[in-house]
Amino acid sequence: MTTRRDFLSVTAKLLGGGALVAVSGGALAACSSDDDASAAGSKGPSPVTFQLGWLANVENMGIYVADDGGYYTKEGLKTTVVPGGPSVSVGPLIASGKAFVGLDSVDTIARARKEGAPLKVVGATLQKNPSAVVSLAKNPIRTPQDLVGKRLGVQQSGTEIYNAFFKANGVDPKSVTYVPVQFDPAPLVNGEVDAFASFLTSQPIQLKRQGIETEAFLLADFGYGLWADAFVVSEQTLADKESRARLVNLMRASVKGWQDAVADPARGVKLAVEKYGKSLQLNADEQLLTAQSFVPLIATPETKTNGLLTMSKDGIEANIKTMAAVGITATADELFDTTILAEVFAGKPTV
Known part of the structure; x- marks a missing residue:
């Protein structure tokens, strides 16, 4: 099955792709092990690595807003945001503990689970596949x-x-x-x-x-129900009380960032062009058009009722059905965990 990574590996050039950059908000930098996070405990902010699924363009604008706006810091996290690209495989980085959370397509994670990777999807950015x-x-x-x-x-x-x-x-x-x-x-x-x-x-x-x-x-x-830019974590993170608490905090901050980015895409564009994707030499006009085209894929009638990034029962069933059509079998319980965002939203559509 074709993934967004396969499709976008060439189209990145259409969006102004170039060499990746290591710049910081919480930081865009090389990947570091999250073993340090457990050692941090209550001594200070917990360091976590957030692995993006693609280049540092407006596709990730909600994460930039959360990082630049200090939302992760307010949740007690020192978040390192790492750009992805066509040569980056998110699943192995999560499974190995080199990243705390990452973004990937649901079908890619389902395939990884079939190969033994202990991964779970806990949220979905693109509710409508582009x-x-x-x-x-x-x-x-x-x-x-x-x-x-x-x-x-x-x-x-x-x-x-x-x-x-x-x-x-x-x-x-x-x-x-x-x-x-x-x-x-x-x-x-x-x-x-x-x-x-x-x-x-x-x-x-x-x-x-x-x-x-x-x-x-x-x-x-x-009928093509396959979420993209899904938040993926390891089962160990969900099983460990402290790690799970950090994940709840990270998802809350990410939701806040996406709420702001959806309300004001121009803010996300500015951060992508001038800060997080600066070395990509992105075109601001093009990025704004791109950001505007992303908004209705992220903010849907379901998310207006349930909250951004949430995964409805119907949506999960649609993902499973779509994957089954091309031979990828999965069950809701083994692939998805909706409890993190349920705790984040606590029955409300916004945070």
Whole structure:
């Protein structure tokens, strides 16, 4: 199954990717072992390493706001925020204790568990997966059914997803012509394909900045229920009383940061461009468009009722069903833990 890491490893260049940086708010720095955290105890702030799943762009703006705003510090944590990238595997860093918490896709964590990694998902940033089908506004494609008899530009690693997606929507995959493409949407612009497999937060924005109007539909709106930028921790963290308490504090601060970032994306953009992702030489205008496209994927009707990052029963079931369609089996109890955020929100939709 294609993960966001697979898809974004090339599209990072579209968003201004470059060399990673080690700058500090709580700090962006090299990974350090969280064994030190248990030794800190009540002597002072507990050091924890937060491993991001991707580069230091606006995808992580809520974490930057939490860090820069001192929310982690107020929760008794000295948080080191570490950027990720195409060569970073989050699961092993969590399982080995080199990071306290990290961000990854649910399917990646489910696969890691099948291989014996003692990992759990405790929250989900992107409630709607950004995977999308984009078409030109002058020839819009709005549903999976509209793709029958059409040419879909899709990366080789994505064919499994689209085969399952079409079947789930009553469309014979053979009725759609797959055209092999990379991540540059030029084939769409040039008329080589009728639609292009993309991320809502990537290629459509790139094309918009070139003056090319597009239309897109999310796979998530047609049954593709797979959370992204999910918070993952080790089972040991959940089992240990002190570690669990630190996790509750970290998640509370993260929720506060995301609440602020959703309310004011420009604040997150400023932090990404000028501080946390400074060495990436990010374009502020592009990052703002990207941040704005992320907001409705993070703040959904469910999170407005339950709180940002929360994982509803229906959402969990949708994730399990989506993974099962491509051969990844998991149960709610073994993969997800909803108790941390339940404690954070205490029955309220905000903190």
